[in-house]
Amino acid sequence: MHELAIAQGLMGEVLRVAAMHGANGVDLVVVRIGALAGVEPGLLERAFSVARAGTLASRAALEIEHGPLVVVCSSCGAETEARADRIVCGDCGDWKVRVVEGEEMLLVRVGLTGVGEAAPSEDKSEPPHLQM
Amino acid sequence: MCDTCGCSITPGNRHLVEAGGKLANIQDGRASVEVLTNLLAENDAMARHNRKHIERHGVLAINLMSSPGSGKTALLEATADALGGRLRIGVIEGDLATENDARRIRAKGVPAIQITTGQACHLDAHMVHDALHELDLAALDVLFIENVGNLVCPASFDLGHHLNVALLSVAEGDDKPAKYPVMFRHADLVLLSKADLLGAIDDFDTAAAERHVRDLANPAPVMPVSVRRPALLENWIAWVEAKLTSRRMGLVQRPRVERDARNLVGMHP
Ligand SMILES: Nc1nc2c(ncn2[C@@H]2O[C@H](COP(=O)(O)OP(=O)(O)O)[C@@H](O)[C@H]2O)c(=O)[nH]1
Ligand SMILES: [Mg+2]
Ligand SMILES: [Zn+2]
Ligand SMILES: [Zn+2]
Ligand SMILES: [Zn+2]
Ligand SMILES: [Zn+2]
Secondary structure (H helix, E strand, C coil): HHHHHHHHHHHHHHHHHHCCCCEEEEEEEEECCCCCCCCCHHHHHHHHHCCCCCCCCCCCCEEEEECCCHHHECCCCCCCCEEEEEECCCCCCCCCCCEEEEEEEEEEEEECCCCCCCCCCCCCCCCCCCCC | CCCCCCCCCCCCCCCHCCCEEEEEEEEEEEEEEEEECCHHHHHHHHHHHHHHHHHHHCCCEEECCCCCCHHHHHHHCCCCCHHHHCCEEEECCCCCCCCHHHHHHHHCCCCEEECCCCCCCCCCCCCCCCCCCCHHHHHEEEEECCCCCCCCCHHCCCCCCCCCEEECCCCCCCHHHHCHHHHHHHHEEEEEEEHEEEEECCCCHHHHHHHHCCCCCCCCCEEEEECHHHHHHHHHHHHHHHHHHHEEEEEHCCCCCCCCHHHHHCCCC
């Protein structure tokens, strides 16, 4: 059950981002977990609710994005999807493939609340950087 | 180039992303920040430090992983005997919360540091770091790290080692690689341990085991080993010596699946 270790690392990063932007709360945490990342989404959700307790993110929702497992074949060149337990080319069946997507384990996005006092909302093309 | 998905992150601009993320939109004090940091960034930074430390002394570090009881400690004991002092080896023991395994290794005249993992189900780079500082690396050629007996999470943590070895004992079933793809995909070498029992166990097919490893797109050699048959240790010893030679020749040795590659690819939404 290394999901707790991962959730704690995730929370450390989330809180660092929140502090950097002077936020006083976190309401959303989006992670991306590839099929080969070795993380069980259900376990990560439970671990997340433990790790967020007593922090700025204590009410944050966790959203998990699942990407496909994509391989590129060294024999025929095809780019196809594969299953985690059978990482072979979907076209010719060869195992000499390279995984191009499916191993990521990333914090993608954080939703912050209470950032700054009077943030201008009209000009979205140049968002102000606060307290960097 | 795509700003939100991270595919444009390069060594040159990466610090901008890592500095706290890009503030995407902000409204009424609510902001969404695009980040894209590896969830194991802290572990991986420690692992890089460990690897530098190990490499400064010209040591080759090998991480041994398997289910409990597949024969990791027995293999290390037999390896010490087979090498007979030809190479200087050291061991970081993470398998048990007791000193048992380290004692078994020390009885062979090999320095061993026991990490008491308590309830932990894997080693991480910080635990290995502390152990590294207790070892005299200058006195070693090869450092073995015996990971916690577990086929699930040890594979996710870079320890700062160079190569992964996964043991699959012939008593476990030849389809284990298909059941634990993350572990067996990471292996630079798969050892079919307790191969002396192959005659007694009729449903373990070594060719099938190898096929299951290939089905994970892994070209790693798959070799039978046994601590009870010296002849069935020769290929393993030769593999270790060959890897040490490449390491000494300055060839880069890295675990098959590298984290940097695995986290900055495939990020198109
Ligand atoms: N027959 C046979 N038994 C082995 C072999 N290697 C290990 N064992 C036995 O398997 C058990 C577990 O071995 P151990 O090295 O403690 O496994 P670990 O938990 O992976 O470190 C012990 O009883 C060993 O004697 C082998 O090559 N052949
Ligand atoms: Mg052991
Ligand atoms: Zn674990
Ligand atoms: Zn193909
Ligand atoms: Zn893109
Ligand atoms: Zn250090």
